[in-house]
Amino acid sequence: MIIDAHTHIHEHADDRLGRPATTDDLLRGLDAAGIDMAVVIPLPGVASNDYVRRQCDRHPDRLAPLYTPEFDDPAHTLAKLRHYAEHHFLHGVKIHPRLQGVTVNDPLVRDVVGFMAERGRPVLFDNFPHGRDLDNPALLPLAYHRLAKEFPTATLVLAHAGGHKVLDAFMVAKANPNVLLDTSFTLDYYRGASVEADLAFVVRRMHAGRVLYGSDFPSCDLGGYLEHTRRRMDELSAEQQGAFYGEAAARLYRLGRESCSPKMSPTSYAVTPTVTADTATTR
Template structure:
């Protein structure tokens, strides 16, 4: 049972409270060496924070689609799955093979979206070799969550994983619906411009509130959230099981950081409701 929402329904009024960015880690994943992404732990944290559901991702080839699909089958009222494939042309002689793999995954489990991680999977968002792949994704009707934050350990040049690369992609494939993870990182104002230029771009709040606390970027985040919240273009997420000093950050902590920010920038109840669940629920058809 999902517990009382700990005051969130009174504050935000969301029909459904959703962590829009969470990772499940199977025991064979290299990420499991440093983080605990066990489904039961995520369920516990969702309950503790009063959340109804979480959007959970595979990350090809490091976190298997089957593992995520199995968790979603076991908890269909709590987990919403995003598939992952590797569109990298250096891996596949035919980039459309990744689209075929995605179509096959959808015949086996009704994933609600696609997760791509360019800096880990080693491809550039706007590489024209991937245009046909993204056109197939549009035909499948799937939104795409793209990791978009600069980090030192990257398989592609840092400049290849910035928000303006998403703008280039959308000019080639205008029908694509994209969730920009981590609000574009320190380039959050660039992500804001991309969202203004393209009506189906959403920014998620995962990790950035913790990462940029006390910096000028924190002020940029507040500015962008204030501007885009009325347009229903901001999505709450935690990046579970992101860790800090070897201790997993509770979802409640991420929730409270965001709620405090919403109060500071004076969002109204409807805007908070959109961020905390209604926007992602509308996008994925969860109502």
């Protein structure tokens, strides 16, 4: 089973700029690339939580929505998240610190992390240092080391594996069994740079289950990114491949009918033995 653990859809035609970015475009792309499922992530100003959830509800076998906390309404951020969790299946939340103007140091962000930790659900953070706040240390991979230590029962996923800081993201994941990485976008953005080789090294060195395949569609082409990734990640064991291209995402975000069963207790999502800190190989 292949799962793209990081995709977006565009709610408004004006934003699509002629790019294939609708739900149907996503589904067509999944079919063409032989990808079974996609995790679809809301993005403020691009696609709302409600829109993404409704689109995914139409295709529950193929699409699973994350939820993005609404930090522009801080008095109600937690209440809205709680309301969502009470009425819909909460696969996980995505926080985009650069876009949403928050950092891991904000009390409200930490409250969200605590809320998710209590429920045994993951928090995905954009982690691609870029643009205006490039020099803000609270947005760099190392900022998540302290957060992971302070919330040991929270599961944190660093999207884009830290961008050009990929080795920092790797060291944070090695030091903290509750930190995972996704490999979306970075491989295309840094095509031809040493970052590509570093990311391949990281995926190879991480224990199976600690790193998730994703594309960041529509920024990256679904089939093209998968092909590019397969080419660069050609030294993975069969176990690593199975986990990286689907099993880890299925377990983490509880995808598929069985894993969404209400019978599954919150504790049945746990960091499995393969999802441990890589202390044995750390020197």
